[in-house]
Amino acid sequence: MKRALVIGASGGMGYSIVKELSNRGIQVNAFARNRVKLDKLFHNDPNVTICSGDIFRLADLDQAAKDTDIIYQSANLPYSEWKEKLPIMMSNILQTxxxxxxxxxxxxxxxxxxxxxxxxxxxxxxxxxxxxxxxIRLDVENMVMQSNVAALIAHFPDFYGPYAENTILNYTLNNIVNDKKASFVGDQNIAREYIYTKDGAKAIVNLSLHEQAYGETWNIPGYGVISGKELIQISREHTGFQKNVSTVSKNMIRFLGLFNRQMKEVVEMFYLNEDPVVLNGEKYEKLIGPVPRTPYSEGLKDTIDHMKRSEVLQ
Structure with missing residues (x-):
């Protein structure tokens, strides 16, 4: 691969994919709407070309995709826009x-x-x-697999890591870093699976470099399961945070949904806090080898340190 296009390059996974490709010496077109943010993230990386544009404009995608061998799709939309816009977004990417x-x-x-x-x-x-x-996600997956494009789909648990701002863990970590009253979504005693964005980026780039990976779906697990209490304790030890961390229940989110459309959409996904989905990575391991897995203690510390640096730079 000589050149790649990363769509959604300013988000947590997009950023990590861009850096993973760049670290391998691959030229990358980093695509997102916000050029200022893209410049901030990648201005000093000689392997990265900034391509700002609108994912709903085929002309913008067409320009960004010139001379690229692989397109990495990591862009997302607010829950409330999925039904109307997610199929259109994927159709544009497939056409490109x-x-x-x-x-x-x-x-x-x-x-x-x-x-x-x-x-x-x-x-x-x-x-x-x-x-x-x-x-909706299944309909889009079927659209991809029935297209004429050589595609692979990687399924990941919830993310955490640098610039992974719209994630369930960031909601907690951001307040801990800023020494504010913090909350954790769901029962803090239930163990769930999360994946560090840098691990996720390594995994999907590894897959993308194997012809056998295309036309398939892949599960990429994290570093096992971990409870909210354990996550909070690691964060306390690294930051010195001493305030209480309250629990956000389903009823609380349901109440907030009366006033906030996005929170209303979150209620539907609360089952993941009650019946966590844990991924098996044996298929990946048979093709590639060990799944990249950073211990939570290391990944959380790196994420928190990055958040602190970002606060200083703002």
Missing amino acids: AEKHDAKLAIVDNIYVYGRSKGKEVRETTIKNPNTKKGR
Whole structure:
């Protein structure tokens, strides 16, 4: 691969994919709407070309995709826009990939699997989403797999890491870093799976460099499961944070949803805090080798240090 396009390059996974590719000496077109943020993130990286534009404008995507071999799709939309805009967004990306004869590697979540019922989820697990958002994601997945584009879809648990701002853990970590009253979404005693964005980026780039990976879906697990209490304790030890961390319950989110459309959409996904989905990575390991897995203690410390540096620079 000589040149790649990363769509959604200013987000947590997009940023990490850009840096992973650049670190391998690959030229990268970093695409997102906000040019100021892209400049801030990548202005000193000689392997990165800034490409600001609108993902809903085919002309913008077409310009960004010139001379690229692989397109990495990591952009996302607010929950409330999924039904109307997610299929359009993916259609634009597929058209662009087909026009430029580029392969496509897609960052996806775990919503298509629905409830796990306590079982580890494999790629062969029947996808039976129990939410509207899961069904939308499954429809988009089918659109991709039925297209003429050589594509792979990587399913990840919830992210955390540098610039992963719109994530469930960032909601907690941001207040801890700023020494403010913090909250954790869901029962702090229930163990869930998360993935460090730098690990996720390594995994999807590894997959994208193997021809056998295309036309398939892949599960990329994190560093096992961890409870909210354990996550908070690691964060306390690294920051000296001493304030109480309260619990955000489903009823609290439901109440906030009466006044905030985005919070109303979050209620539907709360089942993941009650019946966590845990991914099995054996398929990846058979093709590639060990899944990149950074211990939570290291990943959280790096994320917190990055957040502190970002606060200083602002």
